[in-house]
Amino acid sequence: MVAQEFTVDLNKPLVFQVGHLGEAYEEWVHQPIASREGPRFFESDFWEFLTRTVWWVIPVVWLPVVCWFVSISLRMGHTVPHVAQMVALGIFIWTLIEYILHRFLFHIKTKSYWANTFHYLIHGCHHKHPMDGLRLVFPPAAAAVLCVPFWNMVKFFSTPSTTPALFGGGLLGYVMYDVTHYYLHHGQPISNLPRSLKASEHDFTELAIDILFLYKSSCFLQDCLLLRCIFLCCKTNFLGLSAFVTAYPL
Numbered sequence: 001m002v003a004q005e006f007t008v009d010l011n012k013p014l015v016f017q018v019g020h021l022g023e024a025y026e027e028w029v030h031q032p033i034a035s036r037e038g039p040r041f042f043e044s045d046f047w048e049f050l051t052r053t054v055w056w057v058i059p060v061v062w063l064p065v066v067c068w069f070v071s072i073s074l075r076m077g078h079t080v081p082h083v084a085q086m087v088a089l090g091i092f093i094w095t096l097i098e099y100i101l102h103r104f105l106f107h108i109k110t111k112s113y114w115a116n117t118f119h120y121l122i123h124g125c126h127h128k129h130p131m132d133g134l135r136l137v138f139p140p141a142a143a144a145v146l147c148v149p150f151w152n153m154v155k156f157f158s159t160p161s162t163t164p165a166l167f168g169g170g171l172l173g174y175v176m177y178d179v180t181h182y183y184l185h186h187g188q189p190i191s192n193l194p195r196s197l198k199a200s201e202h203d204f205t206e207l208a209i210d211i212l213f214l215y216k217s218s219c220f221l222q223d224c225l226l227l228r229c230i231f232l233c234c235k236t237n238f239l240g241l242s243a244f245v246t247a248y249p250l
Contacts, residue, residue: 013048015041018120019113024108029124038132041125043249050141052134055182061140062175068166076161083165090154090169098177133186135177149170 006020008028020030042048073083110116120128125135154167159160 003208010039013040013042014125015121016118018124019093019096019117023111023114025111025116025120025124028129029120032128032130035129036131036133038129038135041121043237053137053139054134055179055186057140058137058178061173062143062171066168066172066175069171073161073163073165073168073246076164078161078165086162086165087172090166090171091173092179093166094170094173096131097170098173127247130185133182136172136182143174160218 006022006024008014008017008021010033018025018029038052039050040048070083070087073086074080078086106119108119112121116124125132129135150170151163151167154170158166225242
């Protein structure tokens with residue numbers, strides 16, 4: 001792969017190479033390599049290990065954490081229906097955060113060394129190696145680090161007794177998103193449900209583009225489109241989780 005005067009050696013660890021591509025990184029990262037064998041990211045075996053995660057690790061690690069957070073709110077006096085509402089709100093908030101991250105961070109154009117490196121590590125690798133099954137879900141170690149600021153954010157805007165259920169709902173939304181993401185790439189459809197999922201994902205993409213082009217139109221129209229995007233993304237998460245559990249029973 002040659003971009004300008006720099007050649008990316010696919011036989012060597014990639015993370016600290018891609019930054020040298022400069023402005024050519026944008027074109028390079030959107031030329032996918034259709035191979036199920038993922039590249040090496042780091043020289044260090046330890047850091048390389050942390051970048052590879054099999055899909056079932058996500059629910060195994062995080063679903064008990066979700067249950068623990070939910071139980072805290074229950075022990076603090078909230079009823080089951082109230083906690084269920086807070087969990088649902090947490091899922092909704094995660095869906096909104098996930099949309100914002102994709103819209104404003106994951107798809108930005110970069111050209112500096114560290115910006116290219118950071119983008120490749122958090123999302124660009126997915127575009128470059130879409131069939132790498134060990135890098136489609138987010139590594140638990142990195143997710144645990146990111147949980148700290150998200151916990152503090154939820155804590156700032158809610159009460160001590162509602163924070164655990166809201167945060168647990170957000171974690172549940174993340175698990176649903178990650179396993180859905182994996183299923184879209186590696187699932188074997190056995191019913192019409194995956195077709196509905198893919199249709200929802202297509203609608204979501206189209207609406208996101210609509211919002212982009214209607215940026216200068218009425219705020220009301222933008223809000224309506226954004227709310228429908230969020231609804232479809234929530235629908236995608238729930239449909240994807242159902243289809244994934246059916247296709248990949250634990």
